Amino acid sequence: xSSESSSATEIGSYFIxxxxxxSQWKRENVDEILAALxxxxxxxxxxxxxxxxxxxxxxxxxxxxxxYTDQNAKxxxxxxxxxIKEVELxxxxxxxxxxxxxxxxxxxxxxxxxxxxxxxxxxxxxxRSISWDEAREVTFECEPGTxxxxxxxxxxxxxxxRVSLGVENFNDEILKENGRAHLSPEILRAYDWIQDxxxxxxxxxxIAGMIGETDDNWAQCVEKAREMSPDNITIYQMxxxxxxxxxxxMQQSGIASPIADWxxxxxxxxxxxxxxxxxxxxxxxxxxxxxxxxxxxxxxxDNLFRGSDLLGTGVASFGHLQGVHYQxxxxxxxxxxACDSGRLPVNRALTPTSHQTLIREVVLQLKxxxxxxxxxxxxxxxxxxxxxxxxxxAQQTAGYLKIEGDEVxxxxxxxxxxxxxxxxYFEEEHREVRYT
Numbered sequence: 001x002s003s004e005s006s007s008a009t010e011i012g013s014y015f016i017x018x019x020x021x022x023s024q025w026k027r028e029n030v031d032e033i034l035a036a037l038x039x040x041x042x043x044x045x046x047x048x049x050x051x052x053x054x055x056x057x058x059x060x061x062x063x064x065x066x067x068y069t070d071q072n073a074k075x076x077x078x079x080x081x082x083x084i085k086e087v088e089l090x091x092x093x094x095x096x097x098x099x100x101x102x103x104x105x106x107x108x109x110x111x112x113x114x115x116x117x118x119x120x121x122x123x124x125x126x127x128r129s130i131s132w133d134e135a136r137e138v139t140f141e142c143e144p145g146t147x148x149x150x151x152x153x154x155x156x157x158x159x160x161x162r163v164s165l166g167v168e169n170f171n172d173e174i175l176k177e178n179g180r181a182h183l184s185p186e187i188l189r190a191y192d193w194i195q196d197x198x199x200x201x202x203x204x205x206x207i208a209g210m211i212g213e214t215d216d217n218w219a220q221c222v223e224k225a226r227e228m229s230p231d232n233i234t235i236y237q238m239x240x241x242x243x244x245x246x247x248x249x250m251q252q253s254g255i256a257s258p259i260a261d262w263x264x265x266x267x268x269x270x271x272x273x274x275x276x277x278x279x280x281x282x283x284x285x286x287x288x289x290x291x292x293x294x295x296x297x298x299x300x301x302d303n304l305f306r307g308s309d310l311l312g313t314g315v316a317s318f319g320h321l322q323g324v325h326y327q328x329x330x331x332x333x334x335x336x337x338a339c340d341s342g343r344l345p346v347n348r349a350l351t352p353t354s355h356q357t358l359i360r361e362v363v364l365q366l367k368x369x370x371x372x373x374x375x376x377x378x379x380x381x382x383x384x385x386x387x388x389x390x391x392x393x394a395q396q397t398a399g400y401l402k403i404e405g406d407e408v409x410x411x412x413x414x415x416x417x418x419x420x421x422x423x424x425y426f427e428e429e430h431r432e433v434r435y436t
Contacts, residue, residue, distance in 0.1 A: 007261060007262065008256065008257040008259070008261050009209065009238065009239065009240055009257050009259035009260065009261060009262060009265075010240065010257055011240050011241075011242060011247045011250060011251065011257075012240070012241070012242070012434075012435075013239070013241050013242075013434075013435035013436050014237075014239040014419050014420065015236075015239055015419050016363060016364075016367070016419045016422045016423075016435075017364075018318070018325065018360065018364075019352070019356060019359050019360040019363060019364075019426065019430075020325075020350060020352055020356055020360075020426075020427075020430055021430055021433055021434070021435045021436070022318075022327070022435065022436045023433055023434045023435060023436060024350055024430070024433070025325060025326070025327060025348040025349060025350040026348055026349070026350065027347060027348045029348065029349040029350055029351065030326075030346050030347070030348065030349050031349075032324050032326075032349050032350075032351045033319075033321065033324045033326040033346055033349040034344065034346070036095060036321050036322040036323070036324045037090070037093040037094070037095045037096070037321065037322075037344075038093065038094055038095070039094060039095055039322060040094045040095065041095060041099070041309075041322065042322065045307070045308055045309045046102035046103070046303050046308040046309065047096070047099045047100070047101055047102055047308070047309045047310075047311070048101065048102055048103040048104065048105070048300065048303055048304070048308055048309065048310040048311070049087075049101050049103075049104045049105070049130070049132065049310070049311050049313065050104075050105045050107060050310055050311065050312045050313060050314075050317055050318075050319065051083070051104070051105070051106050051107070051111075051313050051314055052107055052108065052109060052312070052313065052314025052315060052316065052317040053106060053107070053108045053109045053110065053111040053113065053114060053314065054067050054068050054079070054108060054109040054314065054315050054316070054332065055067070055068055055069070055071050055076060055079075055108070055109055055110060055113040055114070056068070056069050056108065056109055056110045056113060056143070056181065057069065057110070057113065057143070057145065057146065057181035058179055058180070058181040059179065059245065060178060060179045060180055060181075060245075062178060062179075062207075062210070062238060062239075062240070062244050062245075062246055063179075063244060063245075064241035064242075064243050064244050067108065067109045067110075068109075068332060076114070076118065077118075078336055079315075079332065079335075079336060080118065080121070080122055080125075081339075081340075082335060082336040082338075082339035082340060082345075083122075083126075083313060083314055083339070084122070084125045084126060084129075085339040085340065085342070086313050086314075086339045086344065086345060087126055087129055087130055087311075087313055088128075088129040089339075089342070089344055090311055090313070090344070091129040091130050092129075095309075095321060095322055096311070100131075100134050100135075101130065101131070101132045101134070101135045102135060102136055102299070102303065102308070103135055103136055103137045103138070103139075103299045103300050103303055104132045104135050104137070104138045104139070105138075105139045105300045106138075106139065106140045106141060106160075107141050108141055110141070110142075110143045110146060111140055111141050111142070112140070112141070112142040112143055112146040112147055112151065112155075113143070113146050115151070116148075116150050116151045116153075116154040119151070119154050119155070119158055120154060120157070120158065122158075123158040123159070132159055133159060135159075135161075136299050137161050137162055137201075137297075137298075137299035137300060138159050138160050138161045138162065139160070139161075139162040139163075139164055139300055140155055140160040140162070140163055140164065141164045141166060142155075142163060142164065142165050142166065142190065142194075143166050143181060143182055144165060144166070144167070144182040144186040144187045144189070144190040144191075145181050145182035145183070145186040145190075146181075147186075147189075147190040147193060147194075148193070149193045149196070149197075152190075152193040152194055152196075152197045153197055155197075155199075156197050156198070156199065160199065161199060161200045161201060162199065162200065162201040162202070162203065162298075163194050163199050163201070163202050163203065164203040164204075164205065164232075164234075165187070165190060165191060165194065165202070165203065165204045165205070165230075166205050167187050167204045167205055167206060167225070168180060168205060168206060168207045168210065169206070169207065169210055169213070169217075169221055170184050170187065170220065170221050170224050171184070171212075171217050171220075171221070172184050173212065174210050174211070174212045174213060174217065177210075177211050177212045178210045178211050178212075179245065191204075191228060201231045201232060201296065202230045202231050202232070203230060203231065203232035203233070203234060203298075204225060204228065204230045204232075204233055204234070205234045205235075205236065206221060206222075206225060206233065206234070206235045206236070206272070207235070207236045207237075207238050208235055208236065208237050208238065208260075208265045208268040208269050208272070209237055209238035209259050209260040209264070209265040209268070210238055210259075211246075211258045211259065213260060213268075215268075218268045218271070218272075219271065219275075222271065222272045222275050222276065223275070225272075225276070226275060226276060226279050231290065231291055231296050232284075232288060232289070232290050232291075232296060232298065233276060233281065233288070233289045233290075234287055234288050234289075235269050235272055235287050235288075235289075236287055237262070237265040237266070237269060237287070238259050238260070238265065240257065240259060241436060242436065246258065246259070262417070262420075266416040266417055269287070269416055270412065270416055273289070273412070276289050277289070283369060283415070284296075284298070284368065285301070285367050285368045285369060286367050286368075286369065286410075286415045286416065286418040286419070287367075288301075304320075304364070305361065305364040305365050305367070305368070306361060306365070307320070307357065307360070307361055308320075309321050309322065312326070312327070312328060313328070314328065314335075315328060315329065315330065315331070315332050315335040315345075316328055316329070316330040316335075323351060323352070323357065324349055324350070324351045325349060325350045325351075325352065326346050326347075326348065326349040326350075327346070327347050327348050327349070328345045328346060328347055329345045329346070329347040330347060354380065355427070356427065357380075358376065358380045358382055358384075358387070359425055359426060359427065361376070361379075362376065362384060362388065362425055363422040363425050363426075366408075366410065366418060366421070366422065366425075367418050367419070367422075369409065369410045369415050369418075370407060370408060370409045370410065371384070371407070371408050372406055372407050372408075373385055373406040373407075374406060385403070388425055391424040391425050392408065394424070395414065395421060395424070399411060399413055399414070400413060400414030400417075400421055401414050
């Protein structure tokens with residue numbers, strides 16, 4: 001997609017979350033991550049843990065994650081047992097043994113799909129081999145309709161410090177049309193419970209461009225988010241990766257994209273930024289606002305963008321360890337069978353070159369809206385102003401960023417479409433390949 005495109009939202013990836021592209025990660029490279037696990041850490045990099053809970057009440061029409069609906073208690077327990085076995089296997093490897101977790105993230109799917117009893121049991125069994133008691137941040141994603149006051153208390157009891165509530169929209173008809181499992185009364189009830197129990201950080205998610213969105217309704221959603229006054233607000237622009245229900249319907253039926261075009265979505269996010277900044281929020285990245293940049297940190301994101309080690313556990317999870325990217329098996333039965341047999345469930349991997357690692361950290365940190373020359377010089381021995389002179393100059397001329405002293409700062413225009421700018425920093429062979 002060109003950076004100035006105002007075309008319809010067509011099928012394909014847009015949101016950049018790693019480099020090199022996932023399509024370049026290969027099964028024949030699995031031995032590279034297995035070897036990395038056998039090496040003691042070369043330096044004390046912060047270590048994170050991602051735990052994937054793939055169960056949902058419904059599959060949203062725009063969802064592209066590995067999720068499963070209508071799973072019974074036995075299937076869930078089988079998965080949890082496999083997850084515990086995977087973590088146990090990892091905890092024994094030289095690269096992991098004895099290290100403390102700096103951050104933990106429960107993602108999905110819907111982690112809050114699990115019952116209070118299942119969550120307590122999961123925590124107790126995981127803590128036989130690892131612990132997150134000393135972690136700076138433990139994030140837990142929640143779908144409003146899966147919460148109860150008892151479950152929210154359980155989240156606090158198992159050590160969660162940052163709750164992320166998947167609101168997406170406050171309009172019931174739009175929620176239904178997009179396949180969300182919850183409705184607006186469940187949002188407000190869940191948020192009240194979260195506030196009553198109390199957590200150091202509370203985030204809510206919104207999505208600009210859901211099917212059926214209008215100017216008036218979007219403004220009402222932003223205003224409602226302002227009234228709720230969470231610590232963090234994340235705003236995604238709706239995209240259509242290949243494996244969503246919407247994408248499949250478009251391919252099978254030949255229907256036009258039902259999603260707002262990119263120019264409209266960027267305008268909606270811009271309006272949200274203006275409203276929320278006027279209310280005291282500060283822009284933390286191209287899709288995140290916080291009340292206070294000094295205190296409201298998203299530790300998971302900050303570390304992910306700076307190359308910290310991350311154990312990706314659970315079906316289809318992505319990780320990064322000692323300079324190697326990897327992804328787990330992406331089918332539930334394959335994942336469970338591997339763990340049950342005592343094998344790490346890795347499906348594909350890639351060891352990026354030093355230059356590719358530099359690109360990864362530059363493009364991910366650009367999503368925060370600014371980068372500085374010195375950290376990259378210190379870490380990679382490379383002057384990014386020289387290395388990426390062409391892309392920086394072109395994007396400065398086009399009005400997407402400014403270069404002042406040792407700092408690159410994206411303009412609002414650049415920030416609103418930052419993901420479309422990032423491929424210009426890729427190695428040429430990766431600029432036109434499928435991303436996922």
